[in-house]
Amino acid sequence: MSGHGTPIPMSSHKCGPLKGEAHVPGDKSISHRSLLFGAMAVGETVVTGLLEGEDVLDTAKAMRAFGAEVTRDEDGTWHVHGVGVGGFAEPGNVVDCGNSGTGVRLIMGAMATTPITVTFTGDASLNGRPMARVTDPIALFGAQSYGRSGGRLPMTIVGAADPVPVRYEVPMPSAQVKSAVLLAGLNAPGETVVIEKEATRDHTERMLAGFGADIRTEVTDEGRVITLKGRPELTPQTIVVPRDPSSAAFPVCAAIITPGSDVLVPNIGLNPTRAGLFYALQSMGADLTFENPREEGGEPVADLRARFSPDLKGAEIDPEGAASMIDEYPVLSVVAAFAEGDTVMRGVKELRVKESDRIDAMAKGLRLNGVEVDEGEDWWIVKGRGHGNVPGGATCESHLDHRIAMSFMVMGMAASAPVSVDDGSPIATSFPIFEDLMGGLGADLRRD
Template identity: 45%
Template sequence: MSAAAGPQRAWRVAPGGSLRGELRVPGDKSISHRAVMLGALARGETRITGLLEGADVLATVGAFRQLGVAIEGPRQGAATIQGAGREGLRAPSAPLDVGNSGTSMRLLAGLLAGLPFEAVLTGDASLNRRPMGRVTEPLAAMGARIGTAEGGTAPLRLHAGGELHGIDYTLPVASAQVKSALLLAGLHAAGRTCVREPAPTRDHTERMLTGFGYPVAVQGRTACLDGGGALTATAVDVPGDLSSAAFLLVGASIAPGSELVLRHVGWNPTRTGAVTILRQMGADIEVLREGETSGEPVADLRVRSAPLHGIRIPEALVPLAIDEFPALLIAAACAEGETLLTGAEELRVKESDRIAVMAEGLRRLGVAAEPRADGLRLVGQPRLAGGVRLDSHGDHRIAMAFAVAALRAQAPVQVDDCENVGTSFPGFVSLMGQAGLEIQALPAAGA
């Protein structure tokens, strides 16, 4: 069940159909968060275009307003931030509530560590159940005075003071959020901070720091920076979110007669794992045009329907597609043969236990799905069952994945508890409707 109060929106999705047209998905969530954070830390005026106006990013905007930062917008993806440097941040008068946004909480923990005032980071009941030790423990090793609730979860309490010093740290589990939190703490730590990762993760923080004039040394899987510098305001253009595009890429791949073009999508090589996996399954995805905006690669993508086959997903690609697995598992459910996902323990501690929740929903759709500690084994079906209600457990990416599954279902699919889709993909229902998915928003789950 979702932790949010009140009735939760549900969707009824008609079976079958195809996806066609040219679309632009909302702005990249990861880049949007970082643009707001670094703009707030920079000196001068930062102008952002293409900003995602989802609940998670708006939570970050709200947190910085509580910290005394003047932010105009966002309106139609445009926002202006008057940055005053880290010393311009002010003590919040109340806890910083970031809702369901794990990115906000973990990155803010690093950014606020060692400040001369106390701050409390909290979220909704779902976020406050997620483990935070992987970020609080290395921050404490840097000198941060940071406390957690029992069990190492939020609320996080950052105490005043605590002189930070650089750290040379190897992540036990690949995580862009933890890496970013430590680099943000390192901006204001004495000496050099280096973070090594066991597998590549998204590098938006490193790229954006460079764009704000702060040098970051990257060699292989190690990123280092020296504390004590300053960020200079700049303009940031946020491309479309490849994680959001994944639902359309999967939908068009599995629905016969589909052809979609997705414009100005972020094409960062640390984010393209989902496309690589889909191509290994037989998907017809073509890069039409490549470019760069604000230091981030972008591209237009064309996808056409194609017969898919099951694969053993390479573990090296898992960190590069970690947010896209709800969508990818729908592709696997419609592929011929067996798909095996391993090395994905991280999915257990997302907005829901995505391994368990996806396995439960896939079985209701008639797919043989066997959850494992670190992944899932499933055998695809030519047609999915339908005529079922699926519980997304308040997880935005699972709700969208189950909606896309209806393209291969034999009867309508109802998806319950969809309210949190607004955290990452506002306008999902209308955009998917433009592409050809017959999806109806219901007033409440159980309607």
């Protein structure tokens, strides 16, 4: 599948029990950072378990364009020979980040304090997404940005020749913005400080420490205060990428709503800043358990077992945990449709500026399939119909958004009539084996 080519209409049909093990791809957030930090280290970083979806492959191409040597062995092991902090070369062409907001925003931060000029572009979805949330703070270091109206791609960034350290309070919960500022701070003198009022995923902090950066985090009255000492020499690492909790969400949620299902999803990263969905599901009465908890590569990991849960109840999802499950709200809304009563989701305005306006996209699709939804700027309520009462039968727009497409494919597995999407091709950006994996468990997915 390709998120950049011919649309692929898909449909999902009511199926029997989902059974077996779901070996989902590697974590996308950690995969991006493995390539990027490896490119900024001196020496060879070795990565296994990398997610080989289009988003991450676009980041690999970008690192090559910046002068790093990035290769892949036949067994799926990746090697990154880095150029060091401040060692990026100026790319000879436009850097195309495809569909990846994470990739482009982190790379913008990483190059912002190196005196090179880079033009970034992406697909139609990425080129419609706001970049000012990154270009505003990197301007404080001395970088200059020239983009389309509204701060959108294509955009040219001129890196700072004489960067200065920055103290920056992130105005919204965003791991991408926090990470971009920290990456810019790597090549600035002195200490760069990032303050976030609400904790977001902390892979950047964990991995920078693992690569040898001098970074510390304190919880104060201001919030989480992260201090990074600039211009370290990053030490190459051997990284085993845990499997992606955002990808695990789809087989887990499908098993919970599909009668008779019992699915094991092994080796899932359970970083506290990423695992909010699973606790939200448990609060709704889902039969979801964590088996064999352990730690791998500094990240908590466990095997998830999800079983059909016929007595799901609507719940008020804690807005304090929104950042830890922001990408999972679309598929959570599908589970909510099969619950009894209202599921209330607040503090989720970040969903409005993802690959699509995910609140709008999911609300429209749920309504087409017979589920009532109320929505506001930063909240939405799914009025659950209970198991066996979701009509389905409609075709939904995916809006070039992989998570919208996969969420409606999950819905079709338990709805009374098939659920379709106009284009399933974007699924390849994060979960290229989605069709085969779900089909192996017993799902009935079809390309129409």
